[in-house]
Amino acid sequence: MNLFDSLTISGSALAAQRQRSEIVAANMANAETTHTQAGGPYRRKEVVFQSSSASGFRLALAGTGHMNGPTAGTVQISEVVEDPTPPVMRYEPNHPDANKDGYVAYPSINPVMEMVDLMSSVRSYQLNASAVSAAKQMIQQSIDILKS
Amino acid sequence: MPTIPIISTLESYLRLTASREQAISANMANVDTPGYHTRDINFQGELSKAMNGVLNESADGTGAMQISPVVQEVKGLMERPDGNNVNLDREGLLMSQTQLQYQIGVQLVKHQFHQILSAINGGGQG
Numbered sequence: 134m135n136l137f138d139s140l141t142i143s144g145s146a147l148a149a150q151r152q153r154s155e156i157v158a159a160n161m162a163n164a165e166t167t168h169t170q171a172g173g174p175y176r177r178k179e180v181v182f183q184s185s186s187a188s189g190f191r192l193a194l195a196g197t198g199h200m201n202g203p204t205a206g207t208v209q210i211s212e213v214v215e216d217p218t219p220p221v222m223r224y225e226p227n228h229p230d231a232n233k234d235g236y237v238a239y240p241s242i243n244p245v246m247e248m249v250d251l252m253s254s255v256r257s258y259q260l261n262a263s264a265v266s267a268a269k270q271m272i273q274q275s276i277d278i279l280k281s
Numbered sequence: 282m283p284t285i286p287i288i289s290t291l292e293s294y295l296r297l298t299a300s301r302e303q304a305i306s307a308n309m310a311n312v313d314t315p316g317y318h319t320r321d322i323n324f325q326g327e328l329s330k331a332m333n334g335v336l337n338e339s340a341d342g343t344g345a346m347q348i349s350p351v352v353q354e355v356k357g358l359m360e361r362p363d364g365n366n367v368n369l370d371r372e373g374l375l376m377s378q379t380q381l382q383y384q385i386g387v388q389l390v391k392h393q394f395h396q397i398l399s400a401i402n403g404g405g406q407g
Contacts, residue, residue, distance in 0.1 A: 135299035139306040146310030153313075182314040184307075206307025208314055257312055260369065264309050267380050268302060274387045275295075278394070 136275070139268040145207035146261040152210050153180045154254040157247050164242040167230040174230075175240040176215040183211035216241075286335055288393050293331035295386045297324060298379055300350045305376045308367050316364035319371075322350040 166175035226235030311317040
């Protein structure tokens with residue numbers, strides 16, 4: 134059914150945007166983190182969105198010939214990449230993570246950039262949430278045909 | 282029986298509107314996907330195709346028809362530097378338009394069924 138596919142598509146975008154805002158939150162929380170398990174300062178992370186034509190289940194159904202075609206246009210986060218920008222060096226000789234010259238590597242995170250990214254993600258989330266309620270309203274109207 | 286083609290026509294209208302809603306949802310979902318291009322269906326073309334199908338089928342009396350509208354990329358939209366050309370204003374307007382179109386279709390279907398019901402109940406007494 135088409136309208137439920139709309140819900141699937143908008144839902145995939147909601148999930149993707151939520152994950153994006155989680156990544157932004159992680160970036161802001163770790164703006165001053167100099168120590169990670171991998172060693173070195175925290176690296177800023179970015180998400181990569183990818184539009185995908187179908188989920189596996191949907192493709193399998195389409196293969197049986199009972200479905201018109203796969204759900205087109207769902208979005209997903211294909212990978213989370215690290216920003217290659219070199220860390221910012223600050224002179225803090227008493228810091229335990231300081232190198233032999235007394236410099237500490239801090240992640241190069243710009244709070245303004247993160248805030249803008251977060252706002253854009255929140256707006257996209259709102260947009261897709263309103264698309265969900267539009268589709269829900271249409272489904273509700275179809276159900277109302279059954280009422281007298 | 283004149284009511285059946287009307288309801289099938291309305292059915293294809295509703296199906297098409299729902300397909301368009303799906304295309305718009307996909308555009309909205311991919312508003313941040315680099316390289317994504319806006320897609321839409323040619324509503325008028327697909328509707329007239331579907332209505333021709335309805336008329337032909339009511340002539341030979343075969344079963345339900347299949348509508349698979351062609352989803353194509355929309356030309357003439359400005360592309361952002363990341364290769365994405367989704368225009369939120371366009372999608373928002375089209376979504377509310379599609380929603381209202383769907384509502385019209387639903388009201389017309391309801392009206393058809395009410396007419397049948399009032400015929401069953403004997404006109405004015407029902």
